Amino acid sequence: MDSVASRVLAVLGAFGADHRNLSLTQLSRRTGLPLATTHRLVGELAAWGALERDAQGRYRIGLRLWEVGSLAPRGLGLREMALPFLEDLYEATHENVQLAVLDGADVVYVERFAGRSSVGVRTRVGGRWPAHSTGVGLVLLAYAAAGTQERYLAGPLARFTDRTITDPDRLRRELAQVRRCGYAVSDGQVTLDALSVAAPVHGTADDVVAALSIVVRAGSVAPAALAPAVRTAARGISRALRAQPQSFRSMEGP
Amino acid sequence: MDSVASRVLAVLGAFGADHRNLSLTQLSRRTGLPLATTHRLVGELAAWGALERDAQGRYRIGLRLWEVGSLAPRGLGLREMALPFLEDLYEATHENVQLAVLDGADVVYVERFAGRSSVGVRTRVGGRWPAHSTGVGLVLLAYAAAGTQERYLAGPLARFTDRTITDPDRLRRELAQVRRCGYAVSDGQVTLDALSVAAPVHGTADDVVAALSIVVRAGSVAPAALAPAVRTAARGISRALRAQPQSFRSMEGP
Numbered sequence: 046m047d048s049v050a051s052r053v054l055a056v057l058g059a060f061g062a063d064h065r066n067l068s069l070t071q072l073s074r075r076t077g078l079p080l081a082t083t084h085r086l087v088g089e090l091a092a093w094g095a096l097e098r099d100a101q102g103r104y105r106i107g108l109r110l111w112e113v114g115s116l117a118p119r120g121l122g123l124r125e126m127a128l129p130f131l132e133d134l135y136e137a138t139h140e141n142v143q144l145a146v147l148d149g150a151d152v153v154y155v156e157r158f159a160g161r162s163s164v165g166v167r168t169r170v171g172g173r174w175p176a177h178s179t180g181v182g183l184v185l186l187a188y189a190a191a192g193t194q195e196r197y198l199a200g201p202l203a204r205f206t207d208r209t210i211t212d213p214d215r216l217r218r219e220l221a222q223v224r225r226c227g228y229a230v231s232d233g234q235v236t237l238d239a240l241s242v243a244a245p246v247h248g249t250a251d252d253v254v255a256a257l258s259i260v261v262r263a264g265s266v267a268p269a270a271l272a273p274a275v276r277t278a279a280r281g282i283s284r285a286l287r288a289q290p291q292s293f294r295s296m297e298g299p
Numbered sequence: 300m301d302s303v304a305s306r307v308l309a310v311l312g313a314f315g316a317d318h319r320n321l322s323l324t325q326l327s328r329r330t331g332l333p334l335a336t337t338h339r340l341v342g343e344l345a346a347w348g349a350l351e352r353d354a355q356g357r358y359r360i361g362l363r364l365w366e367v368g369s370l371a372p373r374g375l376g377l378r379e380m381a382l383p384f385l386e387d388l389y390e391a392t393h394e395n396v397q398l399a400v401l402d403g404a405d406v407v408y409v410e411r412f413a414g415r416s417s418v419g420v421r422t423r424v425g426g427r428w429p430a431h432s433t434g435v436g437l438v439l440l441a442y443a444a445a446g447t448q449e450r451y452l453a454g455p456l457a458r459f460t461d462r463t464i465t466d467p468d469r470l471r472r473e474l475a476q477v478r479r480c481g482y483a484v485s486d487g488q489v490t491l492d493a494l495s496v497a498a499p500v501h502g503t504a505d506d507v508v509a510a511l512s513i514v515v516r517a518g519s520v521a522p523a524a525l526a527p528a529v530r531t532a533a534r535g536i537s538r539a540l541r542a543q544p545q546s547f548r549s550m551e552g553p
Binding site (some may be wrong): 054117120128 | 302303304305306307308311312314315316319339340343347348349351353359360361362363364365366367368369370371372373374375376379382383386389390400402407412413416423424425427
């Protein structure tokens with residue numbers, strides 16, 4: 046990490062959901078770069094609009110970087126195609142609706158609508174969560190390439206509640222079950238009060254590029270009753286992606 | 300533009316709504332950087348996740364840059380606070396609903412819901428449009444600092460239709476009118492078939508940080524009939540921003 050490009054990326058990567066506003070000193074400490082270097086880089090980034098200053102003189106991610114980031118096909122691009130179907134599912138249910146992709150061992154949430162009278166969920170757009178605990182994650186793992194799945198099963202499986210699946214063999218059986226049913230259920234595996242039903246979104250090569258879920262209060266509805274609505278909306282998104290072929294292939298390497 | 304940071308930013312800035320997938324050669328040409336330099340920078344950006352490769356080997360903006368960009372308070376941060384109120388306005392009307400901020404001479408769209416049976420609109424999230432032609436832009440100019448307003452009025456005012464206001468004196472009167480009424484109307488000024496009604500969103504310091512609009516087919520409804528719903532939703536967002544004081548001050552410098 047000693048090229049200048051890597052220093053620029055280190056400055057950008059220093060920001061996070063819990064570190065949205067950082068002083069020059071904090072940036073220097075979090076990146077491990079000398080204060081003078083940090084000062085110069087931050088000046089260039091702010092001049093371009095990648096960073097902005099808040100009223101206290103601290104730095105935060107700027108609108109221009111958000112604009113450039115919004116061009117990511119797996120971020121806002123996917124979300125724009127999916128939005129009408131998410132709206133339909135939300136209007137039909139008024140429950141939490143979420144769209145996510147797999148990145149490494151995490152699901153990354155690309156869109157969510159929060160049902161105001163539904164159960165509270167911990168996700169935010171742009172946020173990450175370990176895949177094995179969530180409905181969308183179970184779908185994305187179930188349809189991932191064999192290598193990706195094996196790497197995941199070999200790693201530690203964090204426990205969030207008593208119901209989180211932390212045994213690799215049980216997770217493997219669960220993923221096989223998801224492929225058989227065409228949808229996943231995560232019941233109390235993230236928080237005990239929430240149940241999620243998720244379905245795959247297919248890309249142009251029929252690979253699974255995203256997953257859609259609905260999250261309701263555990264015990265309020267039978268998962269099998271939610272699956273048709275979620276699968277219908279997910280199929281709608283898949284069809285929209287196929288109609289616009291260029292960008293939505295899976296990121297999995299050969 | 301000869302620091303390495305500026306080269307990194309030039310590579311990121313080479314991407315746009317009409318240039319979402321770029322080959323190495325195209326990136327080199329668009330940035331004016333030698334091919335070898337471009338190759339090295341692109342390799343570092345891809346390793347970090349700021350860029351990804353598509354099936355044809357071209358580069359595109361990566362998920363990780365979208366994640367970092369999503370931390371921008373004026374982008375996704377604002378949008379997250381505003382979303383429930385946008386949902387309400389959309390459900391109540393099923394018309395196009397848009398949220399935008401001012402950046403330089405442009406409005407930047409932070410969120411939009413497209414009403415499927417409503418009039419077609421040309422905007423996209425993360426997209427820009429000259430401020431004087433749109434409802435949200437008229438609101439943002441009307442409440443901008445005097446210096447910002449004067450700079451805008453001194454510049455060329457692009458014409459999109461016969462109804463676009465291109466005369467600075469007329470625009471100045473229009474902005475005064477917006478401040479008196481508390482909302483703006485753009486009737487056929489972007490496309491002849493669309494009418495927009497927009498209202499200001501206030502930040503913690505009572506400055507205007509964003510504008511909310513509804514866009515309907517021109518002639519289908521009287522603007523005065525739409526204004527209460529738009530103003531109500533905009534006031535809801537302002538209240539939510541005041542309740543979460545830290546991030547949402549205007550970007551206008553002193």
